[in-house]
Amino acid sequence: MNADRLLALFERISAAPDANPRLRRFILDLAVRGKLVEQDPEDEPAGELLGAIYESMVLSGSRKRKPSKTLTEPDDVAPFEIPSSWAWVSLGQITDLITSGSRDWAKHYSSDGAIFVRMGNLSRHHYRLRLDSIQHVKPPAGGEGTRTSLQAWDVLVSITGDVGMLGLIPEGFGEAYINQHTALVRPCSLMKGLFLPEVLRSDFTQDQFRAPQRGIKNSFRLSDVANVLIPLPPLAEQHRIVAKVEELMALCDQLEAARMQREQCRDRLVAASLQRLNQPSEDPEAFRSDARFALQVLPSLTATPAQIKPLRQTILNLAVRGKLVEQDPEDEPAEQLLSAVLKAQWQKKRKPIPTAFDDKSKTLVKLPLPDSWTWAKIEAIVPPDETVTYGILKPVWVADGVPTVRVTEMKTGSIDTSRLPCCDPVRAEKFRKTTLKEWDLLVSKDGTIGKTAFVPAGLAGGNITQHVIRLPISSQLCRPYIRIAIDSPYCQSFLRGETKGVALQGVNVGDFRKMPIPLPPLAEQHRIVAKVDALMALCDQLEQQLSQAEQSRRGLLEAVLQEALAGRLAERPDQSHAPL
Numbered sequence: 001m002n003a004d005r006l007l008a009l010f011e012r013i014s015a016a017p018d019a020n021p022r023l024r025r026f027i028l029d030l031a032v033r034g035k036l037v038e039q040d041p042e043d044e045p046a047g048e049l050l051g052a053i054y055e056s057m058v059l060s061g062s063r064k065r066k067p068s069k070t071l072t073e074p075d076d077v078a079p080f081e082i083p084s085s086w087a088w089v090s091l092g093q094i095t096d097l098i099t100s101g102s103r104d105w106a107k108h109y110s111s112d113g114a115i116f117v118r119m120g121n122l123s124r125h126h127y128r129l130r131l132d133s134i135q136h137v138k139p140p141a142g143g144e145g146t147r148t149s150l151q152a153w154d155v156l157v158s159i160t161g162d163v164g165m166l167g168l169i170p171e172g173f174g175e176a177y178i179n180q181h182t183a184l185v186r187p188c189s190l191m192k193g194l195f196l197p198e199v200l201r202s203d204f205t206q207d208q209f210r211a212p213q214r215g216i217k218n219s220f221r222l223s224d225v226a227n228v229l230i231p232l233p234p235l236a237e238q239h240r241i242v243a244k245v246e247e248l249m250a251l252c253d254q255l256e257a258a259r260m261q262r263e264q265c266r267d268r269l270v271a272a273s274l275q276r277l278n279q280p281s282e283d284p285e286a287f288r289s290d291a292r293f294a295l296q297v298l299p300s301l302t303a304t305p306a307q308i309k310p311l312r313q314t315i316l317n318l319a320v321r322g323k324l325v326e327q328d329p330e331d332e333p334a335e336q337l338l339s340a341v342l343k344a345q346w347q348k349k350r351k352p353i354p355t356a357f358d359d360k361s362k363t364l365v366k367l368p369l370p371d372s373w374t375w376a377k378i379e380a381i382v383p384p385d386e387t388v389t390y391g392i393l394k395p396v397w398v399a400d401g402v403p404t405v406r407v408t409e410m411k412t413g414s415i416d417t418s419r420l421p422c423c424d425p426v427r428a429e430k431f432r433k434t435t436l437k438e439w440d441l442l443v444s445k446d447g448t449i450g451k452t453a454f455v456p457a458g459l460a461g462g463n464i465t466q467h468v469i470r471l472p473i474s475s476q477l478c479r480p481y482i483r484i485a486i487d488s489p490y491c492q493s494f495l496r497g498e499t500k501g502v503a504l505q506g507v508n509v510g511d512f513r514k515m516p517i518p519l520p521p522l523a524e525q526h527r528i529v530a531k532v533d534a535l536m537a538l539c540d541q542l543e544q545q546l547s548q549a550e551q552s553r554r555g556l557l558e559a560v561l562q563e564a565l566a567g568r569l570a571e572r573p574d575q576s577h578a579p580l
Contacts, residue, residue, distance in 0.1 A: 020259070028201065029202060029204070031198060031202065034083040034231070034233060037241055039237065040234075043234035045087075049234060050093065050094075050232070053093070053190050088229060090228065094230065095188060095226075099147070100178070100179075101179040101180050103179065105137055113138040115135075116135040116177055117177070118179065119160075119181050121133070121134070121167060126201060127198075127201055153168070153169065153186075154186050156178060158182055159222070160219050183225050193238070193242065198242060208229065308542060312536065319531070322369055322370040322524075327372055332523070333374070338374055340476060341474050372521050375518060381517075381519075387472075388513050389433055390470070391404070391465045392434070393466045394427075395423040397424075401423050402424075402425055402461070403463075404462060406467065411453065412451050414453055415455070434464050436462045437455065437460055441470075442468050445507040446467035446505070446506035447506075449506070454480075477522070477525065481528055484529065485518060490518070491517060495512070
């Protein structure tokens with residue numbers, strides 16, 4: 001299978017979020033297995049290269065005796081099959097030096113001087129040094145740390161914490177040093193180049209770095225570094241492998257750039273469509289045209305489940321602006337509905353709640369509403385003899401008691417009743433005002449602010465903690481609409497704007513009671529709920545389809561790569577094990 005075929009096939013499935021990194025790892029996997037370029041029978045075998053490496057080490061004084069054992073001996077089991085012209089070696093066999101830096105560097109930090117390469121300058125999936133943050137040192141003459149003065153083509157490997165991060169010292173880098181958290185791997189003269197760092201960043205070698213777990217932290221001893229296994233090709237093939245890797249990685253860069261450009265264009269179009277829907281419009285016909293366009297194109301433009309959230313928010317925004325369903329002139333105006341709710345409170349000899357908003361609240365009532373709608377405070381929609389309040393302060397947890405809802409068990413739209421802790425009944429009795437009833441709306445007020453959920457029938461008689469607000473809603477209203485209003489971007493912004501405190505931000509219950517919500521006629525409330533439910537169900541379906549498509553692309557990507565690695569995608573049957 002040639003590179004063009006592989007990349008053309010990859011482009012079809014590149015929408016998977018990890019497709020490009022996976023292809024890059026696959027290219028390196030082919031490289032270390034001898035499947036990336038063809039073997040040339042004229043190449044000097046790796047065994048002879050090892051002999052030349054040994055002789056050069058003896059001459060340079062970096063090695064005084066031949067290694068007693070190599071992986072090429074008959075009793076060894078190789079990790080995988082490699083071409084006959086290759087050899088298995090340990091990293092220590094092809095390097096002049098493997099050591100780590102000094103611990104005593106902090107007192108030599110300076111604003112200028114030599115470069116001090118730290119773990120933060122190494123890379124996880126590459127060997128390029130990250131030079132956005134550089135520390136400098138002025139080493140003392142003859143100090144212990146000077147033995148690790150870095151040279152061109154030295155490879156650096158992190159050996160504590162996040163083991164296996166890499167860095168390659170380029171030519172002309174200048175004076176530089178490392179500390180004890182990094183190993184210096186100095187290739188012998190015949191191995192200086194990019195082949196070794198390419199092998200070290202492959203999954204095969206990285207798996208070896210991740211294997212040891214010694215002490216409190218993940219660590220890798222220098223002897224472990226020296227024993228890392230390396231598949232060694234002939235020298236000429238090493239150069240061909242490096243050239244092919246660079247060619248294919250450049251193509252991956254092109255694919256990634258094209259994918260990002262496509263995503264940016266799509267995201268801009270989606271954002272523009274949603275923005276037009278979320279902005280006030282004085283032209284109803286223009287708005288309906290924008291809405292039709294958005295509903296037609298957004299499903300095809302939405303590529304990941306994460307992109308569904310803005311669509312859901314737009315649906316809620318349209319719902320509370322009177323843009324989601326048409327108004328019916330036969331509906332009883334919302335002002336009459338609100339008067340009826342307040343009248344019920346008056347009949348219970350409760351002081352009626354004024355409908356006027358103070359100056360602070362007036363500044364928050366910015367949405368233009370249909371003529372048949374009105375504004376209402378949260379405290380105006382509460383049934384007689386009920387109140388909006390938070391729950392149990394310092395609950396006493398027991399094995400068997402009153403089920404108590406915390407923010408932890410709340411999800412937007414539901415409560416995880418299987419995990420509810422229980423409060424001591426004596427303690428819960430002191431907070432009878434927040435004893436739960438079916439259809440109470442719970443709103444999280446601390447931590448994750450604004451999550452909402454209705455109390456199910458099975459949780460009636462339970463309670464809540466002080467981090468949750470209980471909102472009883474008049475039965476004269478459509479309760480699901482009230483939850484839609486509170487979930488909408490408008491009310492959520494109000495909640496975030498009224499947060500108090502520093503360490504734990506929270507909504508003040510007094511502010512919550514005064515929060516204005518847009519109130520449509522009762523019949524329209526029911527129509528809005530039905531429409532929102534239908535559209536959210538479509539969002540659920542789209543989200544599920546996108547998730548399934550993402551899993552399918554990921555599975556197809558793995559299948560393609562595994563097939564290619566096994567050599568079964570060759571262009572001709574007689575090339576079943578041909579390289580790319």
